[in-house]
Amino acid sequence: MPELPEVETVAQGLKRRALGRLVAAVEIRHPAVIVGSPEKFVSTLEGRTLVNVARQGKALALELSALDGSAPRFLLVRLGMTGQFTVAPHAAPYKSHTHVLLALDDGREELRFRDVRRFGRLRSCTREELEAVLGALGPDAQRITEAQFLAAMRGRHGAIKSWLMNQNLLAGLGNIYADEALFAARLHPLAQPGRVSAGTAHRLYHAVRKVLDRAVQLGGTTFSDYLDAEGRPGKFLKKLRVYQRTGEPCLRCGRTIRRLVIAGRSSHFCPRCQARPRVTAGMRRPRKPEA
DNA sequence: GCAAGCCTGACC
DNA sequence: GGTCAGGCTTGC
Numbered sequence: 001m002p003e004l005p006e007v008e009t010v011a012q013g014l015k016r017r018a019l020g021r022l023v024a025a026v027e028i029r030h031p032a033v034i035v036g037s038p039e040k041f042v043s044t045l046e047g048r049t050l051v052n053v054a055r056q057g058k059a060l061a062l063e064l065s066a067l068d069g070s071a072p073r074f075l076l077v078r079l080g081m082t083g084q085f086t087v088a089p090h091a092a093p094y095k096s097h098t099h100v101l102l103a104l105d106d107g108r109e110e111l112r113f114r115d116v117r118r119f120g121r122l123r124s125c126t127r128e129e130l131e132a133v134l135g136a137l138g139p140d141a142q143r144i145t146e147a148q149f150l151a152a153m154r155g156r157h158g159a160i161k162s163w164l165m166n167q168n169l170l171a172g173l174g175n176i177y178a179d180e181a182l183f184a185a186r187l188h189p190l191a192q193p194g195r196v197s198a199g200t201a202h203r204l205y206h207a208v209r210k211v212l213d214r215a216v217q218l219g220g221t222t223f224s225d226y227l228d229a230e231g232r233p234g235k236f237l238k239k240l241r242v243y244q245r246t247g248e249p250c251l252r253c254g255r256t257i258r259r260l261v262i263a264g265r266s267s268h269f270c271p272r273c274q275a276r277p278r279v280t281a282g283m284r285r286p287r288k289p290e291a
Numbered sequence: 292g293c294a295a296g297c298c299t300g301a302c303c
Numbered sequence: 304g305g306t307c308a309g310g311c312t313t314g315c
Binding site: 080082097118166224 | 312
């Protein structure tokens with residue numbers, strides 16, 4: 001699933017393969033993935049040149065400048081769950097669920113947006129609109145400082161797992177890397193962010209950074225759908241230590257990995273390495289002993 | 292029936 | 304304001 005490492009890998013690939021190139025023509029094959037008017041999407045992007053690729057959390061922003069020097073437009077890409085944004089030869093056959101095409105230069109290559117589940121979205125926006133969207137996101141998980149991270153944890157009572165995945169507080173983690181970071185920090189997914197010790201919070205911060213950096217190095221995780229901008233899968237799958245390993249032995253201690261549903265999302269963890277804290281989310285006060 | 296990101300809306 | 308449930312979508 002595209003989380004920060006996958007989106008970062010796509011961004012790097014786009015820089016290599018598409019930076020400086022002209023978006024000669026835009027074709028929408030399935031308008032449902034476009035935010036706003038499809039006609040405006042086409043007219044505001046056609047004829048512009050890709051001059052920058054940026055990422056915040058899981059949001060990808062392509063900056064497109066006009067030849068006449070008018071204000072730049074931004075193509076905001078959210079890959080959702082199964083979104084792919086690739087550079088492909090025009091001659092290559094379309095895979096099913098290919099929703100948007102952006103012809104590059106002479107049209108022999110094109111950017112393709114493909115998304116089986118259609119949770120992904122493309123939007124053409126002004127700088128102000130882009131900043132409003134990115135401003136609503138928390139600091140990027142790869143760039144956040146430890147002080148910011150600790151401040152964001154303060155006073156939070158829900159499950160730390162949900163906190164890690166809340167894009168308004170910390171941008172970039174989804175289910176895979178949230179589970180992996182909690183395992184690396186030896187922290188139970190139901191622990192409360194505002195109630196863990198300073199040492200534990202410190203461990204979690206470094207676990208998040210380390211897991212993300214390693215995943216970026218390996219080009220992200222491919223379960224089924226994810227491909228980078230050049231159509232290649234990620235290699236982090238083999239490095240997963242808890243995600244989707246329910247019933248298998250913990251690679252650190254051998255205990256059986258368990259699965260727990262938190263806020264509708266499955267969480268995978270080792271019940272020994274990630275011991276349940278005394279106070280967990282959903283249990284604000286320790287229960288009184290039976291009368 | 293499950294997976295998932297993200298948005299909306301309900302609840303306290 | 305914080306927190307969480309529900310719904311979207313489709314292939315396995």
